[in-house]
């Protein structure tokens with residue numbers, strides 16, 4: 375495997391709102407951060423129907439448009455962008471080694487803004503799991519399909535709203551409780567293209583040619599069947615840090631305390647996941663590194 379050293383040695387893994395913010399702030403300080411992203415700039419927010427809570431957008435903005443603005447912002451600062459999947463990260467001899475498919479990159483400082491990964495449903499086999507999706511970016515241009523969304527939080531209701539503009543949507547909620555905020559509930563429950571069912575336990579999923587059949591029980595006993603083209607599970611997310619190697623895991627507190635490593639955005643945030651919190655933590659960490667580097671220079 376090839377190894378290359380990129381100056382001045384700051385990498386940012388993930389180009390969602392957190393990673394993009396960190397990279398821009400670091401560039402403004404005069405560093406040359408390298409942004410590594412396996413997919414598109416924007417991250418999870420590309421799925422959002424309408425962002426209504428980010429300052430500066432009083433009429434809201436779609437997730438895709440917001441992502442395009444992030445891309446423009448990154449371009450404006452000429453940030454070096456590598457489109458690749460980070461497979462592993464190790465820390466040896468005071469350096470981070472980032473393993474990509476065909477390369478290993480070496481850096482002095484590392485920002486991890488890899489966001490979250492979906493929690494997958496436990497009760498299905500490998501073949502069934504292949505039938506499910508966990509976000510909707512690839513379906514944004516689809517029309518006249520039937521989507522089943524399983525879940526009743528903000529993401530589930532937001533997905534339903536987006537897809538309902540040109541498709542039929544069925545939401546299946548396991549309980550009677552809706553976790554989505556009131557604003558989303560009102561829009562979803564009054565939308566003629568969205569059917570909402572509660573106290574539904576999905577027991578099996580089968581395939582019939584191109585259609586998927588969801589077998590379920592309502593109120594513990596009444597058997598039901600739903601036919602659809604796509605099934606989206608939106609039952610929660612958890613921090614996406616699985617690529618961290620042992621050498622990082624065992625030293626993580628120390629590395630963060632010493633300003634070598636910064637975990638920012640949703641990847642660091644278990645409960646409150648919003649773009650302003652992600653971008654805020656990113657800018658704060660970039661400022662913290664800059665201040666640390668300045669002080670280290672003065673001490674020398």
Ligand SMILES: Cc1cc2nc3c(=O)[nH]c(=O)nc-3n(C[C@H](O)[C@H](O)[C@H](O)COP(=O)(O)OP(=O)(O)OC[C@H]3O[C@@H](n4cnc5c(N)ncnc54)[C@H](O)[C@@H]3O)c2cc1C
Pocket residue numbers: 387388389390391392393410411412413414415416417418419420421422423424425426427428458459460461487488489490528529530532533614617638639640641647648649650652
């Ligand atoms: C449907 C929906 C609607 C939402 N609406 C709103 C809203 O209206 N307002 C709001 O404030 N928030 C909203 N959010 C939440 C918001 O999307 C997140 O809080 C935000 O995107 C987190 O930013 P982040 O940069 O920390 O992580 P992410 O956006 O998750 O970005 C992480 C990035 O890291 C990349 N990555 C991960 N692993 C690797 C790897 N191994 N190698 C390379 N790259 C990797 C991913 O591809 C991704 O691009 C919504 C979320 C959803 C799902």
